[in-house]
Amino acid sequence: MKYIYLDHAATTPMHPDVINEMTEVMTTNYGNPSSIHGVGREAHRKLEAVRQIIAESLHAAPHEIIFTSGGTESDNTAIIETALRMKDKGKHLITTAVEHPAVLEPMKYLETMGFDVTYLPVDSSGRVTIEAFEEALNEETILVSIMYGNNETGQLMPIKEIGELLKEHQAVFHTDAVQAYGSEEIDLQKIGIDFLSASAHKINGPKGVGFLYKREGIRLLPFMHGGEQEEKRRAGTENLAGIAGMGKAVERLSTEAKLQQKKKNQQFQLLILKQLTEAEIAYQLNGSQEQKLSHILNLWFKGVPNDLLLMHLDLNHVAVSTGSACTAGTVEPSHVLEAMYGEGHPAVNESIRISFGYENTEEEIAKFMDILIQTVKRLTE
Template identity: 75%
Template sequence: MKYIYLDHAATTPMHPDVIEEMTVVMNSIFGNPSSIHGVGREAHHKLETVRQVIADSLQVKPHEIIFTSGGTEGDNTAIIETTEMMKDQGKHIITTAVEHPAVLQPLHYLENKGYEVTYLPVDESGRVRLEDLSVALREDTILVSIIYGNSETGQLMPIKEIGELLKEHPAVFHTDAVQAFGSERIAPEEMGIDLLSASAHKINGPKGVGFLYKRDGLKFQPLLRGGEQEEKRRAGTENIPGIAGMGKAVELLTDEEKENHKIRNKGFEDIILNKLSEAGIDYQVNGDRENKLSHILNIWFKGVSSDLLLMHLDLNGAAVSIGSACTAGTVDPSHVLEAIYGKGHPAVKESLRISFGYGNTIEEIERFADLLIKTAQRLKN
């Protein structure tokens, strides 16, 4: 029986059209886009075509898009290089307790270099409070980094409201939009976003490629130094096949397609939750169902070890997760669920993340729900 993949928040399978586009590019465009001869110009043209595609998807200028190796590089560049450029104005940074490790780790690095970081708490849904941010803002605050949509619970943050709040403050506003870019309509200029990170492998594109949006006029130094690629903002010969694949993935994500995904994902979620309720499973959805990314469903199975549940589901042909893929395989509890419920709360070790995506069908969602019920009943304490 076909394996059921429900861990699309960790990574997604490449769309066939993306594979086809990358294959064509690998077979025909091999030049260095920095070369001035015809072969190089052909590669450069492909590079700039994709830059325009991504810029159009965000309603920004093409030269505001910097190609990177993925979300981690984008987050690290935005955080480390922004604070380096603005250190004479202050050394205070604001973030949340539920950020992805690609944001938290560079912030820990900066703390060791003398920066002060305020980690905002979240409410019972996992959402940051605007009043907490307002109170935390200081004259020496130089950077605010708030995730767009949480990678574990899918909780959406009040990004537009945060941008409005920061409009009269000199702090730079960065958002990690890795999970949200393929799902939400994002307009950085309209929302007051200065820096935005995204990754291709979360939207049915290839791994190892992403982009960083940088608002015009923002002071900036490259994290990677060497050549003068990306207008001297990111050294290293660009990954043309990967960038082409990312461009095709973005082209496929029209506004209509995003809405179709939301409707489909809502249907999948309803199937699972209705079946759990009908079977009498003692569960609770982590976060606010009405204000989250549609492809992520995080459930607390009361009295059931998430480690055991994950293992038994895997052995029976279904892939889910107990947290961010970047922290999977560790014994550390979910920092996101700890921020919501508190350390030592049973939900921290009794929750699963189920995430939908390309290729999932109603039939396999129903089959998965039945397997989930059977497994949870058997493992109940």
């Protein structure tokens, strides 16, 4: 029986065009991009062609794109190396309580080195308020790292407004756009971002590859040392096949394609909420329907432990998640929902995340809803 896969916020299946592109590169374009002979030059041309594709998608310059192993490396590089470079100007950092661990863990690491980190709270919708940010910002602040869109609730953060506030401030502005890059139109000419992180496997590309946007004029200490690849900004022979696959995935993300997928996702969300209401299921939307990523829907099923619900859905070949880390078969409480509702709130352990992708169909959603409603009713009898 085929799985109904509704966990695209965790990872996405590779698109057939991506697989074909990677296969072609692995078969015919096997050179080292740093080699000076013809085979190497051809590999280098491919590398730079992808850099151009990604830059254009963000309205950036090609030399502002650094290839990495994914979102975690990009986040760590931007955060840790910026903090170390600017420590003589201050030791205050600002982030949010709802960031991905790839941001929260580097922040905790920097705290052990004497840095002071402010973890901004969020409101009931899961968004950071401008008022809270302005209150936290001070003369010692050297780095601000706030995600573009949350990976559990889908809530979009006020990135443009924060960028405006930082225009005349020394602080460097980083955003983790891993969830948002594939669905939102991001024009770096219009928003004041210095660093942006993205990952290929969230946009139907391969795992183990991503990029970091670094605005021209911003210094960056290299996170990895060795060769002189990526203009001495990231050592190591480039993963050309993976980078080519990422480039093909980005090519699919036209403005029209994003708009069509967004409309499709919104229809899925409305259908799910409508059917739950008609079935008289006790549920609540975590977050707001406004200012959010269209592919993520986080729902609290009152009185239903999410680990039990996940298990029953999995037995029925439905893949969703809690949006939190799963370790050794156990579901940890969501730090995002704890930030929204407080520790011990029932929603923290009674919520699931449903996330859509390009291959999902209305027929799949209808079948999923039959299974979900029957399961919730059975677990609440």
